Amino acid sequence: MINKVEWPGYSGMTIGQKDFLALSDYSSFEIKSLLKDAMELKQMQKSGIPHPYLQGKVLGMIFEKSSTRTRISFEVGMLQLGGHAIFLSSKDIQLGRGESISDTAKVLSRYVDGIMVRTFGHDKIKEFAENATVPVINGLTDLHHPCQVLADLLTILEHKGTLNGLKLCYIGDGNNNMTHSLMEGAAKVGMEVAIASPNGYEPNKEITESVKVIAKQNGRQLTLTNDPKQAIQDADVVITDVWASMGMESEVEARMKDFEGYQVNDELCSLAKKDYIFLHCLPAHRGEEVTGSIIDGPHSVVFDEAENRLHAQKAILKALMGKSY
Ligand code: CP
Numbered sequence: 001m002i003n004k005v006e007w008p009g010y011s012g013m014t015i016g017q018k019d020f021l022a023l024s025d026y027s028s029f030e031i032k033s034l035l036k037d038a039m040e041l042k043q044m045q046k047s048g049i050p051h052p053y054l055q056g057k058v059l060g061m062i063f064e065k066s067s068t069r070t071r072i073s074f075e076v077g078m079l080q081l082g083g084h085a086i087f088l089s090s091k092d093i094q095l096g097r098g099e100s101i102s103d104t105a106k107v108l109s110r111y112v113d114g115i116m117v118r119t120f121g122h123d124k125i126k127e128f129a130e131n132a133t134v135p136v137i138n139g140l141t142d143l144h145h146p147c148q149v150l151a152d153l154l155t156i157l158e159h160k161g162t163l164n165g166l167k168l169c170y171i172g173d174g175n176n177n178m179t180h181s182l183m184e185g186a187a188k189v190g191m192e193v194a195i196a197s198p199n200g201y202e203p204n205k206e207i208t209e210s211v212k213v214i215a216k217q218n219g220r221q222l223t224l225t226n227d228p229k230q231a232i233q234d235a236d237v238v239i240t241d242v243w244a245s246m247g248m249e250s251e252v253e254a255r256m257k258d259f260e261g262y263q264v265n266d267e268l269c270s271l272a273k274k275d276y277i278f279l280h281c282l283p284a285h286r287g288e289e290v291t292g293s294i295i296d297g298p299h300s301v302v303f304d305e306a307e308n309r310l311h312a313q314k315a316i317l318k319a320l321m322g323k324s325y
């Protein structure tokens, strides 16, 4: 891993946005600044230097779906920043019994300094953010997973020393949260992006159009194809995700058939650059979207990636909750 990365983002810059819902809301410079801050926070934590930027602040965390990494990394991150996090399962709060999103957002804003939400429809988190007077952070919706992708960019940067000009290839379900956030984040930082997905599983059209414009502005391209061999050719970074995301359980059987030929395996990865790295947001299904030989092999950086959730999210928390509203 490259330890010292020269990176042009300005650490400690003021982020203009109240919320962190999608990477499309953030400029390339803001994303790079968050990455720079994440690297500094990681360095401080590894060196045992206290960094209580959020002393006494409280993060509420609403989960409507299961989580291992997101819950734990946010909770630990808040503790390391001198604050506290409260886990709120939607099953146990009145939201799960029909209390409105707007009332929940308004009430929570009177108690806590920031709210992380993991939910289904992206419109729900948007409504939540519109009604909350404190920052709202997207901990995953059906459409986006921006915290994960900030951690992915941090991981790529640490391993490759740069992001600009690298080719990122994603193979699998094109119409899911990871693909959309990866497309937005990678295009914003100047990467080539190639997505290979089966017919009927292409990324959201609106996001595709806006990412094409961003890529073009940076002199890069977004390629969508049904051919995984074409997408992975000379890739620096290979990524996949589960074939059936949370909430898609009834489609598992059909999807297993539809995604045949889209498994990330040794044969496919032989077409990537020799020094490619493999990422997966986890949880993974070995033998489905990826073979054990790849995810547990020498090119895999999935546990660095999981660790980086902590450091990337601390940068987001510090940027959004370190100021008053
Ligand atoms: N990658 C990720 O978001 O993991 P969890 O679902 O465990 O939070």
Ligand code: NVA
Residues within 6 Å of the ligand: 140, 176, 177, 178, 241, 242, 244, 245, 246, 281, 282, 283
């Ligand atoms: N696409 C996956 C990501 C899990 C972190 C899902 O939504 O289930």
